[in-house]
Amino acid sequence: MSYAIRIHEIGGPEVLRLEQVEVGEPGPGEARVRHTYVAVNFIDVYFRTGRYPMPLPNGLGSDAVGVVEAVGPGVTDIRPGDRVGYLLGPQGAYSDVRVMPADVLIPIPDGVRDSTAATLMMKGMTAQYLFRQVRPLEAGETILYHAAAGGVGLIACQLARALGVTMIGTVSTDEKAEVARANGCAHVIVTSREDIAKRVREITDGKGVPVVYDSVGKDTLMASLDSLQPRGVLVSNGTSSGPVVIDTTLLAMKGSIWLTRPAMIHYATPRSHMLDMAREVFDWVLAGKIASEPSQTFALADAAEAHRALESRRTVGATVLQP
Incomplete structure (x- = not known):
């Protein structure tokens, strides 16, 4: 049985x-x-x-x-x-x-x-399609990645380092910050005591980042938008804190931001693509x-x-x- x-x-x-x-x-x-x-x-x-x-x-x-x-x-x-x-x-x-x-x-x-x-x-393939397909990253770029100590996040930390990308990661505790750093996250923001967008601007000399990968959703939406450069990309790849509800005029106000909500099925099919x-x-x-x-x-x-x-x-x- x-x-x-x-x-x-x-x-x-x-x-x-x-x-x-x-x-x-x-x-x-x-x-x-x-x-x-x-x-x-x-x-x-x-x-x-x-x-x-x-x-x-x-x-x-x-x-x-x-x-x-x-x-x-x-x-x-x-x-x-x-x-x-x-x-x-x-x-x-x-x-x-x-x-x-x-x-x-x-x-x-x-x-x-x-x-x-x-x-x-799921987790490794998610990191692959986020970084290599949804918004392909290039060496020398700086990105913001939420939940950097999660299952996908720790793989993303290592992959960013391998690709020559500077990753700013968010975590909820100092203990998780240490884990993220150990896996290659260049800068870690502890959300329980730090302002996300303010720290991103400090790290990037006021420029912001070209792309944010946000699996948290409702609680981090505004911080994600405020961390982006004009015409940046917000990849909403999860909603662990609740669904994202947004007036599209806000995307214009924040700098003509691009927004995408990717799903694995559309990147891992057909079978030949999944195997690659x-x-x-x-x-x-x-x-x-x-x-x-x-x-x-x-x-x-x-x-x-x-x-x-x-x-x-x-x-x-x-x-x-x-x-």
Whole structure:
């Protein structure tokens, strides 16, 4: 018998239930994957609370790594025994084994541990598409990145350093500031006691930055706008503090600002593009440019506690579940 976390109603962490589930054989175009690690992402909270609607009852979780146990008819590029990860496909990663569409599976190369890959599926690929596609960065630029000590943030710190980019990162505590610096963040702003936009202007000699990556949302919107140069880009890649609601005339008033709200699905498809993205991320790991391991590990049955830790901002770096 297999187990999975299921939700039957939207709400707090208490709606996450560990249940026995039947997992059958893969059908055409499918593969059965036994998980070794399951990633916990803030987007999971959005689904659990109903910010991102989905039919109920349902599973939860979008990315994991594991080993292929069986493949269905028509699957030719994935074989039993392959180590794989995924970040797209239906909700339901919070499980020990599941049947998946094979075309979303990403082979994990030798030299990259499962524990490392578990932090790179959604988080590493997010850093890749933010810095390399949404608003491609160039060496010598200075950027502002919110939540620099988070799961994506620590990878972003290292990637910015590898790209020759000066990263100004925001964090909530001095302890998180030390972690961000250790991972390559050039300047760290502690939001509990520092004015974000004022510090950005001081660091940049009054110029501001050409791009802000803001996964916090409502609480940091004005600081992000006030930190940008004229015709700068605000990349709104998350809303952990609440949705962003903006009158577009404000974008003109703040300097003809460009605003984008990217979604992974539009950057990681078709499959060939997703594999190219993953290959670049894994190459960074194998070249020693980024190193990533889970900072917090919870048992699958303790998914609710993992959510409580994530929402309370007690976590640093990546959080995973272990079936």
